[in-house]
Amino acid sequence: DSGVTQTPKHLITATGQRVTLxxxxxxxxxSVYWYQQSLDQGLQFLIQYYNGEERAKGxxxxxxxxxxxxxxxxELNLSSLELGDSALYFCASSVRGLNYGYTFGSGTxxxxx
Amino acid sequence: GENVEQHPSTLSVQxxxxxxxxxxxxxxxxxxxxxxxxxxxxGPQLIIDIRSNVGEKKDQRIAVTLNKTAKHFSLHITxxxxxxxxxYFCAASxxxxxxxxxxxxxxxxxx
Numbered sequence: 503d504s505g506v507t508q509t510p511k512h513l514i515t516a517t518g519q520r521v522t523l524x525x526x527x528x529x530x531x532x533s534v535y536w537y538q539q540s541l542d543q544g545l546q547f548l549i550q551y552y553n554g555e556e557r558a559k560g561x562x563x564x565x566x567x568x569x570x571x572x573x574x575x576x577e578l579n580l581s582s583l584e585l586g587d588s589a590l591y592f593c594a595s596s597v598r599g600l601n602y603g604y605t606f607g608s609g610t611x612x613x614x615x
Numbered sequence: 616g617e618n619v620e621q622h623p624s625t626l627s628v629q630x631x632x633x634x635x636x637x638x639x640x641x642x643x644x645x646x647x648x649x650x651x652x653x654x655x656x657x658g659p660q661l662i663i664d665i666r667s668n669v670g671e672k673k674d675q676r677i678a679v680t681l682n683k684t685a686k687h688f689s690l691h692i693t694x695x696x697x698x699x700x701x702x703y704f705c706a707a708s709x710x711x712x713x714x715x716x717x718x719x720x721x722x723x724x725x726x
Contacts, residue, residue: 504658535713544718545659545704558713592658603649604714606658 505529506607508593514613520581523610525593527574532597533557534576535604536568539590551576583614617642619707621717628695629725636720638705639687645707648681648688649714653702662703663690695724 505528515521527534536548547560551570562568565583570576580587590611594604618641628634640648646667651659665672665679665688672679676695681688692699702721706714 504660506658537716545716547713547715550713560713594658603647603651603661603664606651606660608656608658 504605504607506531506593506595506605508591508607508610510610511608512611512613514615515583517583517585517614519583519614520579521583521612523578523580523591523593523612525576525578525595525607527576527593527595528605530597531595531605532574533595534570534574535594535596536562536576536578537592537594539592539609541589543589545592548578580612585614588612588614617645617707617715619705619715619717621705621720623720624718625721625723627723627725630695630697632695634692634695634699634722634724636690636703636705636722637687638689638707638717639685640707640715641686642707642709642715643683643686644709645686646710647708648679649706650677650679650690651704651706651716653704653719655701659704692722695722697724697726700724 507526509524532553534551537545548562550558568578590609592609594606620639649664652662653659678691702719705717708714
């Protein structure tokens with residue numbers, strides 16, 4: 503157990519629908535990062551939050567949004583889902599300012615049918 | 616923009632042999648270079664990292680080297696074992712900013 507908790511582990515939904523992925527960071531970590539991993543693809547950075555504020559944005563579609571709550575958990579919202587959104591979505595956390603590597607959760611596998 | 620290239624995309628070795636994976640980064644301001652191992656169905660796990668003020672770091676059978684002038688870094692695994700089979704990702708970042716990942720190397724170690 504890495505200490506980063508992602509729920510749900512699996513999600514199957516239809517095109518056009520909206521889903522919410524949840525991430526609880528490791529205790530003490532203030533930064534949360536979201537990554538998308540498509541089949542046989544690398545890890546594409548989506549967005550970063552630090553202590554409730556958005557810090558960096560990557561290749562995140564306008565249909566996707568995220569937020570980090572006061573208790574530091576984060577949610578990634580994916581709307582108007584398309585078949586191409588099927589992927590593994592990983593959350594990672596880190597202690598910003600100490601230049602440590604991320605700790606990843608086990609991911610949410612999203613399948614859009 | 617920032618980019619990390621990783622080679623090879625697949626690597627097959629015999630148990631006991633060495634494996635080397637190479638990465639090149641584009642942003643000369645990058646100062647932190649971790650390596651992650653991802654096993655099937657799991658999230659990536661940090662296995663070793665190196666900072667720009669160090670040229671080489673070793674941890675048992677794995678080592679990482681960094682050449683700042685050439686902007687490339689490499690992962691070396693010696694005495695490979697079947698349990699080393701996984702996908703390995705390199706990454707680069709600056710000042711605890713977001714990590715930019717390479718495209719991954721699928722390592723297969725045959726007994």
